[in-house]
Amino acid sequence: xxxxDVVFYLFAAITLVSASFVVTTRNIVYSAxxxxxxxxxxxxxxxxxxxxxxxxVQIMVYVGGILVLILFGVMLTNKITNIQIKSGxxxxxxxxxxxxxxxxxxxxxxxxxxxxxxxxxxxxKTTAFAIGRLLxxxxxxxxxxxxxxxLVALIGAATIARxxx
Amino acid sequence: MxxxxxxxxxxxxxxxxxxxxxxxxxxxxxxxxxHWLETGIxxxxxxxxxxxxxGKLAYYVGQNLIMEGRWIQFWxxxxxxxxxxxxxxxxxNLTVIxxxxxxxxxxxxxxxxxxxxxxxxxxxxxxxxxxxxxxxxLGIVLTHNILMMYIFWELVGLSSYLLIGFWFEKxxxxxxxxxxxxxxRVGDTGMFIGIMILFTHYHTFTFDAIFAQIxxxxxxxxxxxxxxxxxxxxxxxxxxxxxxxxLHVWLPDAMExxxxxxxxxxxxxxxxxxxxxxxRIFVMLTADAMLTIAxxxxxxxxxxxxxxxxxxxxxxxLAYSTVSQLGYMIMAMxxxxxxxxxxxxxxxAFFKACLFLGSGSVIHSMHHEQDIRNMGGxxxxxxxxxxxxxxxxxxxxxxxxTSGFLSKDGILAGTLAFGSLTGHWLIPAVAFLVAxxxxxxxxxxxxxxxxxxxxxxxxxxxxxxxxxxxxMPLALLATLSLFFWYGANPIxxxxxxxxxxxxxxxHTVVPQAQRFDFMKTETTETEVxxxxxxxxxHKVAEAEYITHxxxxxxxxxxxxxxxxxxxxxxxxxxxxxxxMMYHWKKIDPDKIAGSIKPLYNLSLNKWYIDEIYDATFIxxxxxxxxxxxxxxxxxxxGIVNGTATVTRFISRASGIFDNVVVDGFVNFTAYxxxxxxxxxxxxxxGKVQTYIVMVxxxxxxxxxxxxxxx
Amino acid sequence: xxxxxLNQFLIVSTxxxxxxxxxxxxxxxxxxxxxxxxxxxNSANINFVAFAKFGNFGLSGQIVALxxxxxxxxxxxxxxxxxxxIYKTFATVNVDEIDKLKE
Numbered sequence: 001x002x003x004x005d006v007v008f009y010l011f012a013a014i015t016l017v018s019a020s021f022v023v024t025t026r027n028i029v030y031s032a033x034x035x036x037x038x039x040x041x042x043x044x045x046x047x048x049x050x051x052x053x054x055x056x057v058q059i060m061v062y063v064g065g066i067l068v069l070i071l072f073g074v075m076l077t078n079k080i081t082n083i084q085i086k087s088g089x090x091x092x093x094x095x096x097x098x099x100x101x102x103x104x105x106x107x108x109x110x111x112x113x114x115x116x117x118x119x120x121x122x123x124x125k126t127t128a129f130a131i132g133r134l135l136x137x138x139x140x141x142x143x144x145x146x147x148x149x150x151l152v153a154l155i156g157a158a159t160i161a162r163x164x165x
Numbered sequence: 166m167x168x169x170x171x172x173x174x175x176x177x178x179x180x181x182x183x184x185x186x187x188x189x190x191x192x193x194x195x196x197x198x199x200h201w202l203e204t205g206i207x208x209x210x211x212x213x214x215x216x217x218x219x220g221k222l223a224y225y226v227g228q229n230l231i232m233e234g235r236w237i238q239f240w241x242x243x244x245x246x247x248x249x250x251x252x253x254x255x256x257x258n259l260t261v262i263x264x265x266x267x268x269x270x271x272x273x274x275x276x277x278x279x280x281x282x283x284x285x286x287x288x289x290x291x292x293x294x295x296x297x298x299x300x301x302x303l304g305i306v307l308t309h310n311i312l313m314m315y316i317f318w319e320l321v322g323l324s325s326y327l328l329i330g331f332w333f334e335k336x337x338x339x340x341x342x343x344x345x346x347x348x349x350r351v352g353d354t355g356m357f358i359g360i361m362i363l364f365t366h367y368h369t370f371t372f373d374a375i376f377a378q379i380x381x382x383x384x385x386x387x388x389x390x391x392x393x394x395x396x397x398x399x400x401x402x403x404x405x406x407x408x409x410x411x412l413h414v415w416l417p418d419a420m421e422x423x424x425x426x427x428x429x430x431x432x433x434x435x436x437x438x439x440x441x442x443x444x445r446i447f448v449m450l451t452a453d454a455m456l457t458i459a460x461x462x463x464x465x466x467x468x469x470x471x472x473x474x475x476x477x478x479x480x481x482x483l484a485y486s487t488v489s490q491l492g493y494m495i496m497a498m499x500x501x502x503x504x505x506x507x508x509x510x511x512x513x514a515f516f517k518a519c520l521f522l523g524s525g526s527v528i529h530s531m532h533h534e535q536d537i538r539n540m541g542g543x544x545x546x547x548x549x550x551x552x553x554x555x556x557x558x559x560x561x562x563x564x565x566x567t568s569g570f571l572s573k574d575g576i577l578a579g580t581l582a583f584g585s586l587t588g589h590w591l592i593p594a595v596a597f598l599v600a601x602x603x604x605x606x607x608x609x610x611x612x613x614x615x616x617x618x619x620x621x622x623x624x625x626x627x628x629x630x631x632x633x634x635x636x637m638p639l640a641l642l643a644t645l646s647l648f649f650w651y652g653a654n655p656i657x658x659x660x661x662x663x664x665x666x667x668x669x670x671x672h673t674v675v676p677q678a679q680r681f682d683f684m685k686t687e688t689t690e691t692e693v694x695x696x697x698x699x700x701x702x703h704k705v706a707e708a709e710y711i712t713h714x715x716x717x718x719x720x721x722x723x724x725x726x727x728x729x730x731x732x733x734x735x736x737x738x739x740x741x742x743x744x745m746m747y748h749w750k751k752i753d754p755d756k757i758a759g760s761i762k763p764l765y766n767l768s769l770n771k772w773y774i775d776e777i778y779d780a781t782f783i784x785x786x787x788x789x790x791x792x793x794x795x796x797x798x799x800x801x802x803g804i805v806n807g808t809a810t811v812t813r814f815i816s817r818a819s820g821i822f823d824n825v826v827v828d829g830f831v832n833f834t835a836y837x838x839x840x841x842x843x844x845x846x847x848x849x850x851g852k853v854q855t856y857i858v859m860v861x862x863x864x865x866x867x868x869x870x871x872x873x874x875x
Numbered sequence: 876x877x878x879x880x881l882n883q884f885l886i887v888s889t890x891x892x893x894x895x896x897x898x899x900x901x902x903x904x905x906x907x908x909x910x911x912x913x914x915x916x917n918s919a920n921i922n923f924v925a926f927a928k929f930g931n932f933g934l935s936g937q938i939v940a941l942x943x944x945x946x947x948x949x950x951x952x953x954x955x956x957x958x959x960x961i962y963k964t965f966a967t968v969n970v971d972e973i974d975k976l977k978e
Contacts, residue, residue: 016890016894031907049924091900115930
């Protein structure tokens with residue numbers, strides 16, 4: 001029982017509890033804020049996995065960008081005059097059964113597989129440098145395409161959401 | 166005058182009346198005076214038969230002339246082998262005499278009918294019917310085999326039916342004609358069975374062939390009992406046709422027909438056909454058969470004579486008198502007096518025809534009055550009729566110098582001889598009693614009709630003598646009733662040519678065991694033999710006239726004079742009593758009738774024989790037919806209706822099954838499809854989230870099926 | 876407690892994944908469905924990064940995770956733009972009420 005495990009369990013708990021709140025609460029705003037906590041928990045898990053750069057990117061993009069966007073969506077698509085912004089559930093029973101079974105099956109599969117685990121040493125170097133170099137060498141095509149993709153998404157979103165004159 | 170000529174002429178005599186019948190039936194209305202055509206044909210037949218008779222009796226008196234041809238030939242009949250049926254004509258003395266009698270009386274009746282039936286609506290058809298009757302009667306007389314005789318027998322019955330029911334608008338006339346035909350049919354059934362017995366054994370219908378076989382010892386089915394049976398069954402035909410007891414009931418009713426018809430058919434010819442048949446089969450009758458025949462004749466003559474005593478219709482008296490005289494002839498055949506029986510047939514034909522035509526004349530002049538109680542004193546108004554009637558009555562009563570005396574005397578002598586030879590004394594006793602009654606009621610008829618004071622003045626004033634065509638036949642027939650036609654001796658007929666040369670009793674062919682004792686063959690018998698000659702297809706047979714056995718001839722001679730004296734005595738008594746009761750009115754007939762009331766009623770009501778037949782046979786047949794009709798209605802129709810009901814029930818059940826089960830099944834299938842559809846429709850929500858759940862489930866299922874992980 | 880290894884990270888990501896599916900399937904509001912989608916993407920990311928650490932992949936897993944994050948962002952933007960459009964058209968963002976193809 002080392003500190004690593006405790007921290008892991010802590011972050012896992014945060015993530016999972018928040019995620020469960022995200023999907024069960026009826027209030028959209030609660031749901032959005034629990035999503036925030038979920039992202040933070042995931043970022044913590046990234047750190048534990050030695051992906052510091054990804055963790056930061058997660059927080060920057062997800063929390064700072066996507067979550068804000070979601071909050072914008074929430075605010076823009078609901079009647080603000082109604083204080084209680086509630087939402088109902090659909091087909092609860094089949095969903096529970098399906099997801100429970102799914103989770104159970106997948107976990108069983110994971111636990112039953114013999115993974116070839118390669119232990120990597122923990123370094124004190126940040127991964128940003130390595131990722132940066134990989135991006136410019138091995139994955140430069142994808143990098144460029146993603147740029148174009150982001151451009152297209154930008155234009156597209158703007159086009160879709162603009163007000164009709 | 167060859168045999169071939171005689172045979173061809175007799176064939177012509179047979180066919181000419183048929184030609185007349187066909188002509189009159191089809192063209193009668195269109196040819197004016199066609200009744201004279203028919204009468205002329207009859208006259209021609211009469212002349213031809215005179216010619217034939219003369220030729221036969223003068224030149225061929227001892228021979229029989231035969232012409233025959235094959236009609237039907239069956240080559241191979243199972244069990245029986247070869248069968249052939251021939252047609253043929255046989256001329257023997259009996260035949261030519263009968264030819265003459267039939268054609269003469271037919272011609273005279275034709276003449277009489279020209280005036281009697283004048284004004285009738287179906288005038289020409291009447292003459293046509295007379296023609297077909299004459300044809301049939303000549304067929305019976307001429308034929309040489311018993312099958313042809315049966316065919317013509319039936320034809321005669323048919324003609325009688327047509328003529329009795331000539332005025333068929335009257336219900337009594339049509340009923341009488343039906344009765345005549347049906348009663349005759351009863352007799353004909355027996356005759357047919359008898360014919361078949363003979364044919365089954367001998368395979369031939371020809372008389373001569375059958376008699377030759379019997380003579381050589383070949384009995385039907387090898388027993389004398391069958392021979393008796395065959396003879397008696399054929400005699401049944403005679404019982405029917407000649408109105409013997411118990412089938413005599415049709416003859417009085419047959420008086421519904423026109424009076425000339427009664428004269429022709431029911432006095433002279435058709436009823437004589439029965440006697441002729443017995444004459445033909447005489448040689449094969451055994452002693453038992455002959456005794457039965459004699460008794461039948463005796464009973465018949467007695468019953469008819471008793472009924473005739475009280476009848477008041479002129480034709481009914483004559484009808485019962487006919488039945489009684491026929492009984493005489495049959496009785497004579499039965500006791501073996503063959504030649505006298507035939508003699509009586511000939512004489513009776515003439516005087517009975519005269520009596521009937523005379524009564525027709527009376528009825529015609531009295532404007533169809535037939536009850537003798539309303540007549541009287543007609544002798545002054547109708548002399549010719551009266552004298553002819555009187556002569557015929559004298560003949561029937563057996564008064565000397567008439568032909569009837571000779572024949573009746575012979576019959577009585579025959580019965581006396583029979584009684585003395587065999588001990589059956591009842592037969593002659595009854596015969597003499599009947600002679601007494603005959604004389605009585607005939608003279609009663611004459612007195613009430615012609616003598617005394619007229620009881621119906623009005624009709625009497627209008628009465629007149631009949632025209633020439635009606636009076637001439639009467640006179641001619643009366644003349645024929647006198648004695649000199651048959652032999653020179655008015656007392657003893659046996660010496661005359663009729664009985665001596667022309668008609669002789671044939672030798673019986675029955676085996677010795679079946680004969681009367683007096684007919685058994687004696688060594689003193691002589692036989693006349695002829696020889697065979699074949700002449701171009703016509704065969705001349707051996708003569709078979711052999712004299713009686715000595716015993717019988719002797720007995721007849723002995724009985725002859727006692728019979729004559731006795732018959733004169735009883736005849737005189739009868740005439741005396743009738744004069745006493747009806748002319749001199751010394752004895753009151755009503756008082757006598759009252760004193761023996763039950764017997765009087767029995768006589769007046771014909772011995773209730775018709776009523777007995779009605780209660781037994783007629784009722785029985787009606788019950789049977791009613792039962793069968795009910796059976797047909799209830800059971801047969803019931804079965805048919807039941808089948809229909811069952812079919813309807815089955816179809817209804819099938820319909821219900823079709824509606825409920827089949828439609829139900831079809832509907833259930835649709836309902837099931839609907840249910841499944843409704844169930845599965847719930848999956849198609851149109852929402853992506855539902856589909857995602859399904860995808861997850863499907864993925865899990867695939868995982869578990871393919872198990873890529875374990 | 877067990878020594879934390881690959882399995883634990885995988886378990887966490889699995890549970891997160893099923894929770895994300897649950898959210899997509901159950902939620903009525905379109906934005907909440909988007910939140911579920913984000914959860915699913917994140918669980919996949921955790922998987923990638925975990926295998927980058929415990930497998931023989933070098934840093935490829937982290938690169939992919941990076942790309943996934945970028946794509947998620949782009950997709951969220953577009954999706955929310957669409958939701959806004961839907962809100963404009965239907966005046967509601969309840970997924971079961973958006974059932975017409977045309978106005």
